[in-house]
Amino acid sequence: MWAKHKHERSGFTIVELLIVIVVIAILAAVTVVSYNGIQTRANNASRLSEFNQWRKIFELYKVDKGSYPPPPVPVSEPLNGPANGYCLGTGFPDAKCRDYLANNGNTLTEASSTALMDRIKTVSGIPNARHTAVNGTVGPYVYYGYDYLQMTVVLNGKAEDCPADLSYTYADDKGLLLCHVVLKL
Numbered sequence: 571m572w573a574k575h576k577h578e579r580s581g582f583t584i585v586e587l588l589i590v591i592v593v594i595a596i597l598a599a600v601t602v603v604s605y606n607g608i609q610t611r612a613n614n615a616s617r618l619s620e621f622n623q624w625r626k627i628f629e630l631y632k633v634d635k636g637s638y639p640p641p642p643v644p645v646s647e648p649l650n651g652p653a654n655g656y657c658l659g660t661g662f663p664d665a666k667c668r669d670y671l672a673n674n675g676n677t678l679t680e681a682s683s684t685a686l687m688d689r690i691k692t693v694s695g696i697p698n699a700r701h702t703a704v705n706g707t708v709g710p711y712v713y714y715g716y717d718y719l720q721m722t723v724v725l726n727g728k729a730e731d732c733p734a735d736l737s738y739t740y741a742d743d744k745g746l747l748l749c750h751v752v753l754k755l
Contacts, residue, residue: 613702614725618733620699621710621723624658627694628721628753634693638755641714642685656683658710658721662701667708678711686712705746714755722750 582590631639645654655678657667668678687696701708709724722739725731725747732738732749739748 610726614727614731616699617709617723617725620659620697621721623697624710624712624721625751627690627697628719631690631693638719638753639686639689641719642682642689645714645716654714656686656712656714658683658712659696659699659701660687661699662708663703667701667711669706705742705744707746707748709748718752718754720750720752722748724748 628638641654642656643654655668657678657680659667660680662680665680666677667680667683669676690696704724704726707724709722711722713720713722723736726745727741727747729738729741729747731747736749736751739750741747
């Protein structure tokens, strides 16, 4: 008695494997997109939290000293002149809070901000934040005009993503978003 052996199929066909691979790839893509959105929102929340600490510190300085902290160098040109801009904080990449990938007239450095940080330390500690760049700009920073100062926060987003209590400054097509608040001196 010879038994007939029936060949049973074991394993998966190529088509079945391809379907599984495609489904896994789609799930991975959705996960990556969701994670990037969550990470962007978390980074923006952290940047806004630090920015709001700086706003409170400037207000505290005004209450304690009678005015906002003066610029280290007298204002000699219109708002946004590099001589009038200062980093808010320390620990920036390459010690630059604006345009740290470049070395041009828009670059703001920690070194030029030392006198301002020293003034602020007379009323408060300096916020300790992890500074990450958005398209070469880190922030926060402040520009002094003749009778006002403009504090700027760097976010990742589009023009419509500026928080309601801030004004839109600039956005590029790579996700860099600058929002600001103006304080009268």
